[in-house]
Amino acid sequence: MRKCDVGGQAIIEGVMMRGxxxxxxxxxxxxxxxxxxxxxxxxxxxxYRILNIPVIRGAAVLIDSLIVSINTLNYSASFFEEDEEESKFDIWLKKKLGDKGANDLIVTITMMISLLVAAGLFLGIPTAVASIFKSMGLSPIILNLIESAIRITILISYMYLISKLDDIYRVFQYHGAEHKTIFCYEAEEKLTVENVRKFGRLHPRCGTNFLFLTMIVSIVLFTLTGWGGFWQRLILRIVLMPIVAGITYELIKWLGRTESKLGKIIAYPGLKLQELTTKEPDDAQLEVAIKSLMAAEGIEYKKTIGELLIDGNKILKEADVETYILDTQLLLGKVLGKDKLYLITNKEEEVNKFKEREFYKLINKRKEKMPIKYILKSAEFMGLDFHVQEGVLIPRGDTEILVEETLKTIEDDREYTVCDLCCGSGAIGISIAYLRENTKVDLIDYYDIPERVTKRNITKHNLNSRATFIKSDLLEEVINQQKKYDILVSNPPYIKEEVIETLMDDVKKYEPHTALSGGEDGLYFYKKIVDDSDKILNKDGILAFEIGHDQGKEVSDLMIEKGYKNVRIVKDLAGHDRVVIGEL
Incomplete structure (x- = not known):
C-alpha cells in the first residue's frame, strides 16, 4: 500500500485536501x-525549515491547520449564504483594511475565540471540577487522572451531541468520504466512486485520532507537573499545549507509517471515536472527495466508456427521458465515432477529456429535452439518412405513408415531375427522387434554414441532377414561372394554434413554430394550397397531403370542392387518418 502525506478536512458540503x-x-x-x-x-x-524540527513542527502545523480550516470553512459557507446586504461594520472594516485585511482579521479573531473556547471547555472546566476532589486528600496523580477522565468525557459527549445535528451529520458524511478516498488512493486503485465506496471510513491519521491522543499525551505530561493552585495549573496546561501538540503530531505521523501491533493498539481508541465523527457518505459526496484529492495531487482522471454510459443513463433517467439508455449510447457513439456494439464491448477504454466534455454537453442538451435527432443532426427516413437541425421539422415515421402512397402513383414507363411543398429537410421529395429514377423533383420552402438543409441533403444523396430547391412563399414562385407538375405532395403545418402549447417539450420548445402551426383551425395551409394547386398541376395530376388524425374529412372536402376526383383517406398503422390523396 502506498504511503502518502495527503490529508484532508470535511467542510460545508465539501472536502478540503492537502496534497x-x-x-x-x-x-x-x-x-x-x-x-x-x-x-x-x-x-x-x-x-520555514526551523519549524520542521520534531515536536516544534506539531505546534506549528496545529496553528497553520486552524488558519487553513477557518479560511476553508468560510469559502465553503460562501456558496450557501443568502443574498444579504453587508452590515455597516463590514463595509467600514473593508474600507479600512481592504478585503484581504478584513478577512485576515476575522480569521484571527475567530481562531482566538476558538482557542479560548477549547481551553475553557477542555482545560478550564476539567481542572475546576477535579479541584473539588483535592479536599479528599487524593494524590496529584489521581487528581490528574480524574481531570483527564472528565476531559475525555466532555470530548466524547460533545462529539456525540453535535453528530445529532443534521448539518453536522452531513459534514461527518463528508469526513467519511475524505477517509475512504485517501484509503483508495493509498491502495493505488483508480479513484472512482465504485472503488472508493468499498474502503473503510476510519483512518489512523484522522484529526479525531489527534484529539484523542492529545488527551492521552496530556495525561502523561500533566501528571508530571504536580497539583498547584487552579490558575497555576490552568496557565501551566496552556503553556504546555504546544509541547503536547508536538508530541501528538509525531505520534500520528508514526501511526500513519507503521503496521505494527503496538501502532494498532494505540490507534484503536481514536478509530472507535471516528464512529461518531465519520458517517457513511453517499455517492455524490464521494464524488466531491475524489475531485478534491485529484486536484490536490494533480491527477487527471480519464473516465472510461462504461463510466460515461452510466453517468449519461443516470442524468437522462433523472430527467424523465424514457429512452435514456439508447440516447446515451447514441450520443457517446456520435462523440467517439463508434457504434453501439463497440461501446458495449469496449467499456474499459478511457476517453480523453475533450471528448468527455463534448459528451456531457450533448447529454445536457438531451436532459433539457432537445430532440435526440437535432443533437445528432441526423434522422432516418425511408431507409435514408437525412441531415436535420433546429429550424426544420424532424421527419416522422408516419410521414413515410405519404411517400409510399405517392410512390404507388408513379409508373416505371414514363417520367414524372414532382413538387414537394413545405419541404423542410427535403425528406419527402428527396426520398421520392431517390427511389424513382424517372422523377424530377422541385423542393419548395420559404425559410433560410430549410433551404440550407435541403440543399445539403440533395448533395448528400447525389441528386443534384434531378432535385432542385426553390425558395417561395407556398406556390407563388412556381406559379410566376408557369411551372407544371404531375404530382404535388405536401406535409404542411396543420396543428391548431391553441394545441401547440399542449405538445411535448421536445416538440414545442425546439421544433419550428412555422412548421407546426396551421392557424386557428389547422386548415390554413390546406386551403391556400388546394386553391392554387390547379395552377401548377397537369391534367389528372395528383395532390397528396399528410394530415392530422382528425382532419381527414375536412381536407378531403376541400379537395372535392376544388374538383378533385378519386379522393381517398389513408390511415396510419395506429388506425388514424394520415394521408389524403386525389386526382385533379
Missing amino acids: SKGLATAVRTPNGKIEVKVKKTKPITKK
Whole structure:
C-alpha cells in the first residue's frame, strides 16, 4: 500500500485536501455542480525549515491547520449564504483594511475565540471540577487522572451531541468520504466512486485520532507537573499545549507509517471515536472527495466508456427521458465515432477529456429535452439518412405513408415531375427522387434554414441532377414561372394554434413554430394550397397531403370542392387518418 502525506478536512458540503500540488477545496454548490478551488501553497513546515524540527513542527502545523480550516470553512459557507446586504461594520472594516485585511482579521479573531473556547471547555472546566476532589486528600496523580477522565468525557459527549445535528451529520458524511478516498488512493486503485465506496471510513491519521491522543499525551505530561493552585495549573496546561501538540503530531505521523501491533493498539481508541465523527457518505459526496484529492495531487482522471454510459443513463433517467439508455449510447457513439456494439464491448477504454466534455454537453442538451435527432443532426427516413437541425421539422415515421402512397402513383414507363411543398429537410421529395429514377423533383420552402438543409441533403444523396430547391412563399414562385407538375405532395403545418402549447417539450420548445402551426383551425395551409394547386398541376395530376388524425374529412372536402376526383383517406398503422390523396 502506498504511503502518502495527503490529508484532508470535511467542510460545508465539501472536502478540503492537502496534497503535493497544493490545497484543493471541492464544494457541491446548491445547483448540484462541484466547484474546485486549488491554492498552490506549501505546508508551513516546508516554508520555514526551523519549524520542521520534531515536536516544534506539531505546534506549528496545529496553528497553520486552524488558519487553513477557518479560511476553508468560510469559502465553503460562501456558496450557501443568502443574498444579504453587508452590515455597516463590514463595509467600514473593508474600507479600512481592504478585503484581504478584513478577512485576515476575522480569521484571527475567530481562531482566538476558538482557542479560548477549547481551553475553557477542555482545560478550564476539567481542572475546576477535579479541584473539588483535592479536599479528599487524593494524590496529584489521581487528581490528574480524574481531570483527564472528565476531559475525555466532555470530548466524547460533545462529539456525540453535535453528530445529532443534521448539518453536522452531513459534514461527518463528508469526513467519511475524505477517509475512504485517501484509503483508495493509498491502495493505488483508480479513484472512482465504485472503488472508493468499498474502503473503510476510519483512518489512523484522522484529526479525531489527534484529539484523542492529545488527551492521552496530556495525561502523561500533566501528571508530571504536580497539583498547584487552579490558575497555576490552568496557565501551566496552556503553556504546555504546544509541547503536547508536538508530541501528538509525531505520534500520528508514526501511526500513519507503521503496521505494527503496538501502532494498532494505540490507534484503536481514536478509530472507535471516528464512529461518531465519520458517517457513511453517499455517492455524490464521494464524488466531491475524489475531485478534491485529484486536484490536490494533480491527477487527471480519464473516465472510461462504461463510466460515461452510466453517468449519461443516470442524468437522462433523472430527467424523465424514457429512452435514456439508447440516447446515451447514441450520443457517446456520435462523440467517439463508434457504434453501439463497440461501446458495449469496449467499456474499459478511457476517453480523453475533450471528448468527455463534448459528451456531457450533448447529454445536457438531451436532459433539457432537445430532440435526440437535432443533437445528432441526423434522422432516418425511408431507409435514408437525412441531415436535420433546429429550424426544420424532424421527419416522422408516419410521414413515410405519404411517400409510399405517392410512390404507388408513379409508373416505371414514363417520367414524372414532382413538387414537394413545405419541404423542410427535403425528406419527402428527396426520398421520392431517390427511389424513382424517372422523377424530377422541385423542393419548395420559404425559410433560410430549410433551404440550407435541403440543399445539403440533395448533395448528400447525389441528386443534384434531378432535385432542385426553390425558395417561395407556398406556390407563388412556381406559379410566376408557369411551372407544371404531375404530382404535388405536401406535409404542411396543420396543428391548431391553441394545441401547440399542449405538445411535448421536445416538440414545442425546439421544433419550428412555422412548421407546426396551421392557424386557428389547422386548415390554413390546406386551403391556400388546394386553391392554387390547379395552377401548377397537369391534367389528372395528383395532390397528396399528410394530415392530422382528425382532419381527414375536412381536407378531403376541400379537395372535392376544388374538383378533385378519386379522393381517398389513408390511415396510419395506429388506425388514424394520415394521408389524403386525389386526382385533379
